[in-house]
Amino acid sequence: MDVARLTSSLIRIRSENPPGSTADLVAFIGEFLDSLGVKNRIVSHPGGRDNLITTEPGSRLLLCGHVDVVPAIPDDWTHDPCSGEVADGYVWGRGATDMKGGCAALLAAYRDVIESGVEPKAQFAFVCDEETGGEHGIRALLAQDLFEPRDCLIAEPTPAMSPAVGQKGLYRVDLSFRGRPGHSSLYPLVGKSAVMAAFDLIDYLREVHARPFPPGEDLQPLVAQSARIFREIFGIEGGDSILTRVMFNPGRIEGGEKANIVAEQCRMELDVRVPWGCSLDDLRRGIAEHAPDAAIRETDVAEPTLTPPDARIVRTVCTEVARVYGTAVPFLQWAASDAKYLRDKGFDVVEYGPGEIPTLHAVDERVSVEQLEKAVDVYRGVIRAYSR
Structure with missing residues (x-):
């Protein structure tokens, strides 16, 4: 055969x-x-x-x-x-x-x-x-x-x-946010939205993504070669950002009860890719600090x-x-x-x-x-x- x-x-x-x-x-x-x-x-x-x-x-x-x-x-x-x-x-x-x-x-x-x-x-x-x-x-x-x-x-x-x-490294987590329900007509003065708490975390991750982590001298040639390969395969320009920045994807979000109730609960499945030079422990702490009302369950963690x-x-x-x-x-x-x-x-x-x-x-x-x-x-x- x-x-x-x-x-x-x-x-x-x-x-x-x-x-x-x-x-x-x-x-x-x-x-x-x-x-x-x-x-x-x-x-x-x-x-x-x-x-x-x-x-x-x-x-x-x-x-x-x-x-x-x-x-x-x-x-x-x-x-x-x-x-x-x-x-x-x-x-x-x-x-x-x-x-x-x-x-x-x-x-x-x-x-x-x-x-x-x-x-x-x-x-x-x-x-x-x-x-x-x-x-x-x-x-x-x-x-x-x-x-x-x-x-x-x-x-x-x-x-x-x-x-x-x-x-790259991997930090994959499930987050369960808890809010305080109230009538939607009074939000944000009354109640605390679990859905908005999830979006606050996404805003933080956007800030993290904007910061590059320059590779060491030993990795610079490999990063440059990889960027060329990404361009050839996917047509992506600036492919070095893929390897030198934190990439994240809130792959699944579900929450809330109905439109006129401030959301009491929200769940997010989050996938984060970690570049060389980025401290995984610092990233973990940052996510926890920006999701203070969330229960965080780590499902896969790996350094680069x-x-x-x-x-x-x-x-x-x-x-x-x-x-x-x-x-x-x-x-x-x-x-x-x-x-x-x-x-x-x-x-x-x-x-x-x-x-x-x-x-x-x-x-x-x-x-x-x-x-x-x-x-x-x-x-x-x-x-x-x-x-x-």
């Missing part, structure tokens, strides 16, 4: 999160590895949240991917998001880019290395819930000490010539992370990318992934994988067959380098 057909097969096995079951997909991967004679183990959690790790001895490299995908509504798609159709040079469907294409390319590369007569010194970890924070996936596997710190390659989608070597550019995994992946594409330009990631948990545990991590980045989590998600085949070529080289 070639890598495009393998990607298609993975897409056709549904693994939306929520609801979060990956049991069928993990079983398929287990059968694929069984056919290669590779020992593996399924680590299960309630709701079919299954992970798979391989257990062959002598591993020097961890190959990691998540098998859950965000939900897709089929309206407006050119091809059904669960079809995995191969057409017009692409594999189409939810997860094609994020990141069943990358998982398929890892598996195909590993198979090719075995069939060439080389014993791969690499371990797999396919995890169930990267899209919802990794509680039952990478965080659970790390908590159980199922693998030791080592070099790690995650097949997250990246630009074709640009491995990701670091990512970075794998040193001279680390072996960075040098190896860049060498293989340059061999296939002619050049390699590392960059810093604007989003978050399982890499943050692995780096916190002492892993040197690089993310590199195939995908059409603008279609990530979007309508008509797809990955080109050419990118898949070149990713396999890169992965083969990386696996061989760690298997000598």
Whole structure:
């Protein structure tokens, strides 16, 4: 089975999160590895949240991917998001880019290395819930000490010539504001609005966003390279602001009782991305001080992370990318992934994988067959380098 057909097969096995079951997909991967004679183990959690790790001895490299995908509504798609159709040079469907294409390319590369007569010194970890924070996936596997710190390659989608070597920090919280109800005709002289308290916090976050956090000398070249990449992918000018400023999104707000009552309650789900040089503790305190009547529940917290550019995994992946594409330009990631948990545990991590980045989590998600085949070529080289 070639890598495009393998990607298609993975897409056709549904693994939306929520609801979060990956049991069928993990079983398929287990059968694929069984056919290669590779020992593996399924680590299960309630709701079919299954992970798979391989257990062959002598591993020097961890190959990691998540098998859950965000939900897709089929309206407006050119091809059904669960079809995995191969057409017009692409594999189409939810997860094609994020990141069943990358998982398929890892598996195909590993198979090719075995069939060439080389014993791969690499371990797999396919995890169930990267899209919802990794509680039952990478965080659970790390908590159980199922693998030791080592070099790690995650097949997250990246630009074709640009491995990701670091990512901003993350502060994700739920805030429950409490107000004091009253008749709306007397507000703001009577009552205290929980909804307006939420907007006061947003005003504060706008002020925080306006302040840049200049990178240190070691990061300046990476920030400049990343800004160029953002411009090429998204058409965003001034992309350095993405990496040097606090970015925030009040992704969900709901509150109040009715129009003529001063709102007694309001809930906000807030996502904040933290640049290098910004104190996460200071940011936490600032949010708490500007939401004094809110109960704050932290759901995901991580400092910015970075794998040193001279680390072996960075040098190896860049060498293989340059061999296939002619050049390699590392960059810093604007989003978050399982890499943050692995780096916190002492892993040197690089993310590199195939995908059409603008279609990530979007309508008509797809990955080109050419990118898949070149990713396999890169992965083969990386696996061989760690298997000598």
